[in-house]
Amino acid sequence: MRILFIGDVVGRSGRHVVTDKLPSLVKEWKLDLVVINGENAAGGFGITESIYHEFIEAGADAVTLGNHAWDQREALVFIARAPKLVRPVNFPKGTPGRGAALVETKTGGRALVINAMGRVFMDPLEDPFRTIENEIEACPLGQAADAIIVDFHAEATSEKQAIGHFLDGRATLVVGTHTHVPTADHQVLPGGTAYQSDVGMTGDFDSVIGMQKEEPLGRFLRRIPAGRFEPAMGPATMCGIAVETDDKTGLATKVAAVRIGGRLEQTRPTFWD
Amino acid sequence: MRILFIGDVVGRSGRHVVTDKLPSLVKEWKLDLVVINGENAAGGFGITESIYHEFIEAGADAVTLGNHAWDQREALVFIARAPKLVRPVNFPKGTPGRGAALVETKTGGRALVINAMGRVFMDPLEDPFRTIENEIEACPLGQAADAIIVDFHAEATSEKQAIGHFLDGRATLVVGTHTHVPTADHQVLPGGTAYQSDVGMTGDFDSVIGMQKEEPLGRFLRRIPAGRFEPAMGPATMCGIAVETDDKTGLATKVAAVRIGGRLEQTRPTFWD
Amino acid sequence: MRILFIGDVVGRSGRHVVTDKLPSLVKEWKLDLVVINGENAAGGFGITESIYHEFIEAGADAVTLGNHAWDQREALVFIARAPKLVRPVNFPKGTPGRGAALVETKTGGRALVINAMGRVFMDPLEDPFRTIENEIEACPLGQAADAIIVDFHAEATSEKQAIGHFLDGRATLVVGTHTHVPTADHQVLPGGTAYQSDVGMTGDFDSVIGMQKEEPLGRFLRRIPAGRFEPAMGPATMCGIAVETDDKTGLATKVAAVRIGGRLEQTRPTFWD
Amino acid sequence: MRILFIGDVVGRSGRHVVTDKLPSLVKEWKLDLVVINGENAAGGFGITESIYHEFIEAGADAVTLGNHAWDQREALVFIARAPKLVRPVNFPKGTPGRGAALVETKTGGRALVINAMGRVFMDPLEDPFRTIENEIEACPLGQAADAIIVDFHAEATSEKQAIGHFLDGRATLVVGTHTHVPTADHQVLPGGTAYQSDVGMTGDFDSVIGMQKEEPLGRFLRRIPAGRFEPAMGPATMCGIAVETDDKTGLATKVAAVRIGGRLEQTRPTFWD
Ligand SMILES: [Fe+2]
Ligand SMILES: [Fe+2]
Ligand SMILES: [Fe+2]
Ligand SMILES: [Fe+2]
Ligand SMILES: [Fe+2]
Ligand SMILES: [Fe+2]
């Protein structure tokens, strides 16, 4: 199976590169599964129903979220009718929506997509290690799922690496989101799980994590807000990770970073050419 | 000028790849300046005087530190006789050692090396923006310094990117350390400063940020320590960033990631071949 | 029922005031139930088996803990044979010991003693609201328990007040521990639960939260440890809260602060004279 | 000198008890100096110019602030024409207003009023220990000032007690604010400084730190905001601390807690009857 995961899409600039590039990449790379983190898609804060549909139409088979999940309050409502929208699984019981979704791939396979939030330097949700493990045990790789994608939305590299090792051999891909900066440690772990500490945002990198620089810089210098955070509007880099799996096991065989457009050094998988 | 910055060297495995590879890289790449972050060099925690000398002998022109600066308490003493050892500049007045050092490059140039700690999710030291700015204003690039290297030891990507933009055009290189994972956003910023959110550690990446996996994973699962953190002993990846400068301005003209040895995808500058 | 809860006993000075005063208070006030928080009893860090027995012999019917529960590693073992030792209930499944204990009062009643840790500014344990609620639902006040004591070991007043209101009418006493400073907001909440944001420590108040002042002050000023924290050895104030209950409902009818010995303004219940 | 410090006034309920009670207390107790913390006076968030004047007219000689200083953005402007409004001194250089003010007492004395924020679990402002010390050294007690009042707006009891000991003998009163819960550790420290870890809020204590209970409790349970925080509107307790000084030294000779109105146990100084 050929999988593409695209990191936190920030604002209009980020959405534009997705709608512009993704449809042709799906064809060119013969992708089976596309997952997009959309927690910052609506002006940097949350997601709307129309943006969710925009992503699905552009080729996403699932859309994940994070700490900004509910910034657009309509998400608490429309998530009920958005079966491919996945919010962090470790929110308390009773939270609208789902933290794991078994979605159909473009070629009829079954992909389990899990979203979870880390707890180091973040909100104290339920234990992500055990909640993710529960989801996987209920739908094991190679048995009930042909691929398992874990979007671990977290700050600290220690927690991210720990969860990668914890799930190694049980998931197809464990990919970090949230820091908005891609890491260069993509690899297939010893047990067969593809891993990257953070896939990076899909947004304008002439910014502070996707936002126009002046306001964040001013807050660091003066410790007083002077206005709102606004997404940077320059050309976005689409940051992603490409994974090829072994169809028998659902484990990863190849992994590559994807960076298309914008300021960052460009890269794409060579194994799908 | 040709500059190599090497990220947080962790334990014996990290030290080994440095002493093994650095001397020949200095020759091969005709390096003018080598800076090593050594805050985790002594068993993962701090630095000893003998390790400091090991780094200098291997080719380092300066050694920087971070939140682990004083884990080996002898550092509070020997830093007085270690003129190329640089601790975070934003510790309170009266802290032993120096937070900025003007060192001589291998070819007789003057390089200002500054180390500072971020404050997001970290200790509340003095404002790193203003303390770094003060050091640079006292020794400006292109006038009193032929190169200015800022090792910004910090957790949050927002603070790192903000300081990169803040110093753009005033430093040769602003490079993050501390997360122990290399980022893939190395670039020359619009004003001419080379930037990377985190250069990554020099250590064994089959680990949790350089430490053997069992204890950190156990702490996440059980929330109770069961033992000490011990550095992982597998082959290390040397993570660094290579920068070429314009001799007239001291600003960066080229930048490339360096990853040699160990598990991570290998990369080295092509512009020095 | 007459209940006395004594806050975090710190080191030898704190233990001394307990063994010195508690036995006669039990008689004088005809106490039915005494609970002591002992997380700092052993040199300020954790508890040993012999100190646990010392507290039981002095009159404690249960001993609670907190974030320092396991500082003395023997506690992970001896807690199995210490049926009146209660550690935070919201540690992960599999943690040694118990987070709630139904203990017999001095007069044959049944008291449910629950210990839990807050999560604001503290470790991300399981949700204390729901884990405490589960314990209470399994052993309801006025039915399976004649008194329910909740020691909520937490930092933030917001979380403490929220849990007080959440449990109001379902517990006899919700009392905060951990900040080591008694609050003056003891009251019977509208639903009949006695409440105090923090009962305060039992230790020497000429200190920084029970520790000799020099080292903590030095760390604030210099941000570098210069030695270990050592308990202050001056005369301790025993800080507690006294609660009288309605035997039919198990709810509180009267509440008073207790402060005996040491530097703080002295106070004791007038309703038991 | 007779001094009354009143803690964080929250919303209309808090303001009402101040305007209702303070004018007669000024007369009854023959107060020389009244200081009010007003950071939550405007609907729980910040202060307006008209509320500032309301406090002055009710008898305040100075009004202090905290982390909510700028929630009403007009404060950044009107503070320039509000000479008795004091914001945290350890905001960065260039912040509008002043962090210390030498105000005239009702009887012609000179009182230095300093406001500062702690850094444990709070924003990383400048070092409060050294910034406060600088202010005091520039206007020493018993020489340039007849009284020095330090409102230390902080979360952690350790930092509060440390600053109390640090300033002992150099200030008349070091009083904590911010937790909104009064502590029962008011005392004259060995060097002659009156101290209380937190004076508590002036607001409705049937609340979560002054706010209506539902929204804060819902956020703890569901981790998702459902609305805005609104001040509780029940009868407020005015929480304060009363200090009598030695006119020669400016140090404290007597100290008492003040709690008038609302739910908390009532108390007032006996030494001014
Ligand atoms: Fe994001
Ligand atoms: Fe996020
Ligand atoms: Fe490090
Ligand atoms: Fe570090
Ligand atoms: Fe404690
Ligand atoms: Fe504690």
Ligand SMILES: [Fe+2]
């Ligand atoms: Fe406040």
Ligand SMILES: [Fe+2]
């Ligand atoms: Fe505050």
